[in-house]
Amino acid sequence: EKPNVVILATGGTIAGKSDAATSTKYTAGQLPIEDLLAAVPGAEEYASIKGEQVVNIGSQAMNDKVWLTLAKRCNELLKQEDVDGIVITHGTDTKEATGYFLNLTVKSDKPIVLVSSMRNSTSISADGPKNLFDGIITAAAPESKGMGVLVASNDYIYAVRDLTKTNTTNVATMKAPNWGPIGVAYNGKPYYYHKTLRKHTTESEFDVSELTKLPKVDIVYGYSNMDATAINAFVENKSKGLIFVGVGNGNIYPDALEALKEARKKGVVIVRASRTGSGRTTLDAEVDDKALGFVVADDLNAQKARVLLMLALTKTNDLAEIQKDFFTY
Numbered sequence: 185e186k187p188n189v190v191i192l193a194t195g196g197t198i199a200g201k202s203d204a205a206t207s208t209k210y211t212a213g214q215l216p217i218e219d220l221l222a223a224v225p226g227a228e229e230y231a232s233i234k235g236e237q238v239v240n241i242g243s244q245a246m247n248d249k250v251w252l253t254l255a256k257r258c259n260e261l262l263k264q265e266d267v268d269g270i271v272i273t274h275g276t277d278t279k280e281a282t283g284y285f286l287n288l289t290v291k292s293d294k295p296i297v298l299v300s301s302m303r304n305s306t307s308i309s310a311d312g313p314k315n316l317f318d319g320i321i322t323a324a325a326p327e328s329k330g331m332g333v334l335v336a337s338n339d340y341i342y343a344v345r346d347l348t349k350t351n352t353t354n355v356a357t358m359k360a361p362n363w364g365p366i367g368v369a370y371n372g373k374p375y376y377y378h379k380t381l382r383k384h385t386t387e388s389e390f391d392v393s394e395l396t397k398l399p400k401v402d403i404v405y406g407y408s409n410m411d412a413t414a415i416n417a418f419v420e421n422k423s424k425g426l427i428f429v430g431v432g433n434g435n436i437y438p439d440a441l442e443a444l445k446e447a448r449k450k451g452v453v454i455v456r457a458s459r460t461g462s463g464r465t466t467l468d469a470e471v472d473d474k475a476l477g478f479v480v481a482d483d484l485n486a487q488k489a490r491v492l493l494m495l496a497l498t499k500t501n502d503l504a505e506i507q508k509d510f511f512t513y
């Protein structure tokens with residue numbers, strides 16, 4: 185009896201096509217799921233595979249509606265006895281956000297593995313088929329149970345919580361700058377060395393099963409000499425939360441800080457993150473979070489802090505509780 189794996193296809197470069205095999209110019213989200221599977225014939229030895237096309241887009245066009253569709257579909261499928269794991273094909277640009285959203289909203293310990301590619305399907309040395317193969321064998325393996333949502337990329341396996349895209353074009357773009365990969369896939373099997381201690385999936389309190397939209401949370405990038413324009417515009421446009429991507433340990437230019445204080449007075453939840461790309465944004469460092477009523481993102485980057493704040497705001501506006509979420513998930 186082979187494990188049953190369902191592939192949910194959403195597009196990305198892995199489904200992209202180009203006229204020139206050696207160019208970075210191509211269109212993402214062109215090939216249907218059947219064509220992606222045809223490029224990994226050996227995978228059938230490891231799993232019975234079914235495919236569903238959810239959308240076919242470049243992941244720069246990913247949105248809340250597709251996140252909710254994916255979360256609900258994963259929850260439905262993983263309840264079925266005849267589904268052992270899910271692979272999601274996805275673009276690399278925003279895979280970390282989609283994956284983290286699923287990590288917090290899918291209520292199952294069965295594996296979910298996101299895969300993508302940097303070279304499109306018509307490129308010389310396209311990396312999609314190997315990543316898809318690794319995704320399938322990882323989703324089919326009992327060792328992957330209870331690991332949270334995973335990413336198989338360039339031979340490595342990552343906890344999606346820790347992962348980010350680090351390079352615009354290179355096949356080794358996926359990295360976990362703080363905590364590294366948790367395993368490696370080869371010869372048709374995943375081998376694990378670490379496991380995240382942060383809560384996910386079956387232990388997550390977030391429930392999107394009845395939701396059709398998510399709270400509006402935006403991201404403001406910090407820099408020298410910045411003014412209040414972007415912050416004020418987001419507040420006027422009804423942001424419920426702002427992730428401020430501060431310099432260093434989440435530090436803030438004085439004029440921007442004044443604008444954030446005003447935003448906070450209007451009830452907007454402010455989360456400080458860092459533009460450094462690694463490390464924790466720590467409480468009460470150079471910024472007096474307690475006095476200001478700010479939250480810190482801990483080791484999450486801005487795009488993942490945004491996902492967590494959106495979900496946190498579906499259940500509470502309490503700052504202490506939101507801060508606790510950032511130390512829990």
Ligand SMILES: NC(=O)C[C@H](N)C(=O)O
Nearest residue numbers: 196197242243275276277
């Ligand atoms: N490599 C990729 O997949 C990039 C593409 N723009 C996407 O995210 O869909």
